[in-house]
Amino acid sequence: MKAMRDRINTFLKYKDLLRELVVRDIKLKYRRSFLGYVWSILNPLLIMIVMTIVFSQMFERGISNFPVYLLTGNAMFEFVNSSTHMAMYSVLDNAALIKKIYVPKYIFTLARITSSMVDFIFSLGALFLVMIVTGAPFSIYMLEIPILAVQVYLFACGLGFLLSSANVFFRDIQYIYNAFTTAWMYLTPIFYPIDLLPDWLRWLVERFNPMFYYIQHFRDLVYIGQLPSARIFWGGWIIAGIMLAIGLAVFKKTQDKFILYF
Numbered sequence: 001m002k003a004m005r006d007r008i009n010t011f012l013k014y015k016d017l018l019r020e021l022v023v024r025d026i027k028l029k030y031r032r033s034f035l036g037y038v039w040s041i042l043n044p045l046l047i048m049i050v051m052t053i054v055f056s057q058m059f060e061r062g063i064s065n066f067p068v069y070l071l072t073g074n075a076m077f078e079f080v081n082s083s084t085h086m087a088m089y090s091v092l093d094n095a096a097l098i099k100k101i102y103v104p105k106y107i108f109t110l111a112r113i114t115s116s117m118v119d120f121i122f123s124l125g126a127l128f129l130v131m132i133v134t135g136a137p138f139s140i141y142m143l144e145i146p147i148l149a150v151q152v153y154l155f156a157c158g159l160g161f162l163l164s165s166a167n168v169f170f171r172d173i174q175y176i177y178n179a180f181t182t183a184w185m186y187l188t189p190i191f192y193p194i195d196l197l198p199d200w201l202r203w204l205v206e207r208f209n210p211m212f213y214y215i216q217h218f219r220d221l222v223y224i225g226q227l228p229s230a231r232i233f234w235g236g237w238i239i240a241g242i243m244l245a246i247g248l249a250v251f252k253k254t255q256d257k258f259i260l261y262f
Contacts, residue, residue: 014107021111025086026118063193065223068127068136072222073190073215075123080156080211081181083116087160088167088174095262105255106248109164113157117149127222139225148221152214154240161247165254168261188212210239 063069090108091098098105124145131138166173187201188211194202205212213236220228227233 010104014104017103018107018111018114021108022115022118025111025115029115029119065134065136067130067134068223069219070191071127071130072218073188075120075127076152076215076218077185077188077190077211078123079116079120080152080159080214081185082119083113083156084159084163085177085181086112086116087156088163088177090160091164091168091258092262095258099259099262105258106161106251109160109251110157113153113160116156117153120149131222136223137225139221141221141225141227144221144227145218148214148217148236151217151236151240154244155210155214155236158240158243158245158247161251162243165251165258168258169254184209184211188215190215210243213239 087109090112091105094108097103098108130136163173163177187205188209189197189205194205194212197205213232216232217228217236220226220232
């Protein structure tokens with residue numbers, strides 16, 4: 001109990017640093033950009049337009065309102081993909097500061113995930129705009145989106161902690177993770193209906209692909225207009241909890257050795 005209280009006090013002590021790091025990451029991302037933060041909305045829109053042109057004819061019979069279907073899947077996957085890639089470099093990118101002063105090392109990883117969550121929130125503007133243009137109905141169930149955001153944020157934090165610590169010791173992890181996320185994207189029903197998968201592969205995706213839970217939850221709320229099933233809802237929490245526990249355990253066990261590998 002005392003250890004938990006000490007961790008909370010430490011986090012509160014450095015909350016201002018966390019905020020400054022998040023602001024810095026966001027500013028750096030849009031530095032020298034003419035449109036600045038508008039790209040948080042334009043980028044998913046442009047990706048949606050291109051992918052709609054490419055895939056809509058292929059899947060139009062099985063998916064109504066393909067732009068909304070695509071954007072709900074892509075926005076969720078893009079958050080996890082971009083946030084974990086940024087988190088993977090968070091410790092190494094701040095090695096010089098870590099060598100000079102004491103700062104809780106997890107703050108740097110947490111800042112990267114949080115700044116990506118800010119981008120995700122901005123990208124919802126693109127989704128709402130597409131819903132208005134395509135005439136998609138807005139559902140009362142969309143009020144549950146913040147709960148889903150917490151789920152996927154915790155999952156991304158856990159995976160980010162794991163990757164950031166692993167990347168200190170094994171620099172090849174960045175190349176492996178790039179290949180992994182490419183395969184992960186194609187094994188997630190982002191731009192195609194899951195019915196197209198063979199039965200055995202669909203069974204595996206529906207049970208062991210974390211992104212299926214979060215994307216299906218998102219689509220239930222926005223695209224279908226209903227609450228998710230109990231398996232999807234509680235499965236998302238269980239996956240997030242397990243991933244966060246693993247990530248924190250690995251990060252805590254290895255963080256004292258980071259300085260030896262900078």
